[in-house]
Amino acid sequence: MNSIKISIPSLIENVKIIESFIDNARERFEINDDIYGNIMISVTECISNAIVHGNRGNKEKLVHLELKAEEDKLLFVIEDEGEGFEYENLPDPTAPENIEKIGGRGIFLIRHLSDELKFEEGGKKTVLSFYMD
Numbered sequence: 668m669n670s671i672k673i674s675i676p677s678l679i680e681n682v683k684i685i686e687s688f689i690d691n692a693r694e695r696f697e698i699n700d701d702i703y704g705n706i707m708i709s710v711t712e713c714i715s716n717a718i719v720h721g722n723r724g725n726k727e728k729l730v731h732l733e734l735k736a737e738e739d740k741l742l743f744v745i746e747d748e749g750e751g752f753e754y755e756n757l758p759d760p761t762a763p764e765n766i767e768k769i770g771g772r773g774i775f776l777i778r779h780l781s782d783e784l785k786f787e788e789g790g791k792k793t794v795l796s797f798y799m800d
Contacts, residue, residue, distance in 0.1 A: 721747030
């Protein structure tokens with residue numbers, strides 16, 4: 668299994684570093700255009716959530732990203748140094764009372780763009796899976 672890791676300080680402008688990381692992975696692992704778009708949106712949204720909500724924008728805390736390439740899929744493991752969150756009780760952003768709210772759609776998007784979404788360690792670690800076929 669191939670694996671690449673990167674850690675960034677919790678500054679929202681560092682999402683650009685993650686975009687470059689994904690671009691490099693695209694070449695290395697020959698990611699097709701359809702999957703590439705889903706990966707870029709999902710991983711950068713997850714990183715943004717880790718920076719803003721997980722580490723609360725504390726630049727002293729890091730966000731860690733690991734890409735694991737398995738035979739038929741790519742796994743992106745995102746981990747922050749925050750306290751986690753209650754991922755079982757997220758409001759449905761498509762519910763009428765939430766439609767006009769500004770936030771709350773990130774995990775909904777990630778869930779629909781990735782092939783599999785898992786939360787571990789109380790929500791401090793997120794694993795996104797993308798099948799390569």
